[in-house]
Amino acid sequence: MNSIIHILQTQGNDILNSIGQHITISLVSLLIAAVIAIPLAIVLMKHKKIAEVILQITSVLQTIPSLALLGILIPIVGIGTVPSVIALVLYAVMPIFQNTYSGLTTIDSNLEEAAEAFGLSRSKKLVKIEIPLAMPMIISGLRIAMVMIIGTATLAALIGAGGLGTYILLGIETNNNALLIIGAVFSAILALIFSALIKGISKLSLKKIGIIFMAVIVLMGGYFGYKTVEKPQVSITIAGKMGSEPEILINMYKDLIENDHPNMKVSIKPNFGGTSFLYKALKSNSIDIYPEFTGTVLESLVKTNKDASHDPKATYNLAKKLLKEQENLDYLKPMKYENGYALVVKKSFAKKYNLKTVSDLIKVENKIHAGFDPDFYQLKDGYPGISKAYNLEFASTKTMESSIRYKAIANNKVNLVDGYTTDPQIEEYDLVALKDNKEFFPPYQGAPLVSEKLITEYPELKATLNKLAGKISVEDMQKMNYQVAVKHEKASKVAHDYLVSHNLLREK
Template identity: 55%
Template structure:
C-alpha cells in the first residue's frame, strides 16, 4: 500500500514539476503577446480533450511502457490549467501598477519578480492546484502500462471481482487529491518565498523516498513482471522464491499486474524487466512471426521447441522449459444452459449461433487462435459479441447477460460458478504451457537464475493450478503464501528458506 502511494505521488509530482517548468515560463514569455498566447491556449485545450487511454496508446510505440509514457500523458493534461492561470494572472494586473513600477525605473526582470509574480501568485497557485488534482486522479491509469501507483488496486479489484480492492485504490487516490489540494490552497495566499520553499520540501521529500525505494546503487536487481490476474501473480512469486533459494544474494523485484502480453513483451525488449511468465502457444500466435509453411504436430513438445527457436532467431530471447499444465483458451457456458441445449463442443454452437450472446476479451476477439480463428475454422459467427475486461465476462455470464465467454482452462471461476468448458473438437487452440521468458543475454549472464527457474520445469498440474487460483480468487489467500506453500509441499524449496 505504501509502495503504491509513493509510486503514485512520485509520478504525479514529477509530472506537475515538469508541467510547471514548461507552462509558467511560457506564459511569462507570452504574457505580452496576446495572439501567440491564444494559440498556445488552443493547443493545450485540444491536447486535454484527447482521451487518456488513447494518448497512452499513441505514446507506447515511441517511448515504450512504464513511467515515461505515463509522465508525458500527465504533463500534457497539466499544461492547460497552469499556463492559463499564469497568463490570466499576469495579463490582468492593473495597468496603473505596471506604470508605477516603470516610473520607479524597475528593469523588466526586477518588475517581474518584485511586482508581477507576487501579485499573480494566488491565481498561478490556483492553476497548479487544479492541475495536481487532475494529475492525481488520472495517474491511476498509469497502472495499465506498468507504471504502478494506486491504479494497481483498481485493476486488481476488477480482475478478482473484489470491490474492496477497487475502493482502496479509488478512495486512496481521492484522499491524496484532497490532501494536496488543501495544502496548496493553504499556500495560495502565502508569500511567494514561503510557497516555493514548501513546494520544494514536498518534491524533495517524495523524491527522496522514491529514490530510496529504487536506489540505482543498491546492487543489481532481477525484475520479474506478471500479467494481470491471480495465476501470473502466483507464478512470479514462485520465481522469486526459487531464485532466492538458489542464491540468497540476488535481489528480486516483483512487478505484479503489469499489463497485457504486448506490454510485457515490449518491456522485456526494452530492458525494463528481466523475466515474465509466458505461454508457448502465445509465443507462436502473438509474439513471433511464424515462417510460411511451418507446421507442428500440435504436441506440447513441438510447440515449445518451435516457440523457443523462433524467439531466439528473431529476438535473441530464451523460453525456459515449460511447466506441466496447459492454460489454454476455452469457451465456457453455464452448465445448466449447455446441458439443456445439448452443447458439449464448440462445433455444437453453430446451430445456435443466432440466439447465443458472446462476451469476449478484446485480446481474444483479435487473435487468430481466438474468435477470428473460430470464425474461420468453425464457421461460427455469434449474433451478438460484446468486448469486456477479463473479470467482467465472468460477472456477465453469472448474471446471464451473455451465454458464451472465453476463458482459460485453469481459471478458478470455472469451478466457482459451475461452468462447463466446451471441447475444442477441431483443435484450434494450440498448447499453452507456462514458461519463463527472458532475453538471451540475461540468461547467459545469470546461469544461477536459469538453474533456479528450471526447478519448475515439468511441475504443476492443471488441477493444482486451478486449486491455487481458487485459493487466491475465492478464498482470499495471498499469492505469495500460496506459491510458497506449493513449493514447500512439492519439496522444490525447503521450509524456512
C-alpha cells in the same frame, strides 16, 4: 462492502504502499511541471507569438493517448517511475503554462503603468505586482494539473511504477468491484486533499509559498538521494501481466531463484500491463524475465507464415526457434498447463444435458444463448472458427466485455461463454469448461521468456527456472487463481505453498 473490508484488512500495508507511490509520482510530476511551465510563462509574457507556439505544442502533447506515450517511452527510458513522471509532466505543463501566461497577460494595464510610474524595476514589478495578481490563475492551473496527474497516474501501474492504478486495473481485469472501488476512491480522496492543500497555500504570501516550494524540493531530493544510496541494486527484475496467474508465476520464479542463488537480488513487478509493454521492456533490458504463452508468441510477437499447430510441443519449439532467430531471446521450457480458450457452461446445465465436450453442444445448439468477448466473437481462432469446425449454430449470440461475461452466465442472462481454462471464475461460479475434443484451439502453454543478457550473465538460471517445466496442471492453476482472485490470499504465499507442497522448495 464485506469484500472491501476484507481487502483493507488483509492488504492494508500494500494499499498504504500504493498510496505512497501514487503521492510520490504525483508530487514529483507536479513540481517538475511547475518548474518548467511557470518560469517559461514569465519569460514569454512579452512574446505573444512564441507563447502561442508553445501553447500549441503543449496542447498537441495533451492529445497523445497516455498508453501510446508510455509505450513510446519504454524503449527509451525503461520502466517504472521515470517514464511515468515524464508522461505526467508532459500532460501537466499545458494547464500550468496556460493559466500562468493568462494570469500575467490579463493584468489591468493601468496597474502596469502605475508600477512603472513609481519607478519599479522589471524584477520588482514582477514580484510585487504581476505574480501576486496572477496568483489565483497560477493556483488554478496547479489544481487542474494536480487533479489530472493523480487521475492519469493510475496508468503508471502498467509499466511497473505501482500506485493505486494497480487496484483499478486489476479490478477491471478480474471483474472485482471491491479492488476497483478501493483504487478509485483513494485516488479521488488524494485529488481532493491535494486540491484543498494547493488552495490553502494560495492564501499565503509569495515568500512563504517560495519557502514551502523549496522545502518540498529539498525533501523530495533527500528522499530519492537516500533511496539511491541505501537501496541495494537489483540484479534481476521479473514482471508479469495483469491478473492473479502471472503474479503467482513471477513469485514462483523469485522463490526458486533466491533459493538456488542466495547472492542474487530479485525484484518483481506484478500487474505490469499488457503483452506489448512487457515485450518492449524485455527487449530493452528494463526487465529480465516474464511468463508468456506459446500461442501468444506465435500470434503477436514473432513473424511467421506457418499456421498454428495444435501440437503443444511443436508450437513451443517453433516459438522458441523464432524468438531466438528474430529477437535473440531465450524461451525456457513450458509448464504443463495450458491457459487457452474454452467454451464454458454452468455445471447444472452440463449435467442436465450430459455435456462434456464441445461436440456435445450439437444436441442443444437451439437452446444455447451465448455471450462472447468481442475479440473471441470475430477472430478466426474464436467463435467463427469453432462454429465451423464443430458445425455449430447457436440460437443467439451476444458480445460483451470480458469482465462481465462471467457475471452474465452466473445471473442466467446467457448459458454459454468463452473463457480461459485457468480462470478462477470457473470455480467461483460453479462452471465447467467443455473439452475441445477436436483440438481446435491452439496451445497456450506458459513458459519463462528471458533476455539474452540475463542468460549470458547467469547461465545457471536456466536449470532453476526449468524446475517448473512440466509442472502445474490446469486444476492446480485454477485453484491457485481462485485463492488469489476470489479468496484474496497473497500471491506470494500461494506460490510459495505450491512450491513447498511439490518439493520444489524447502519450507523455511
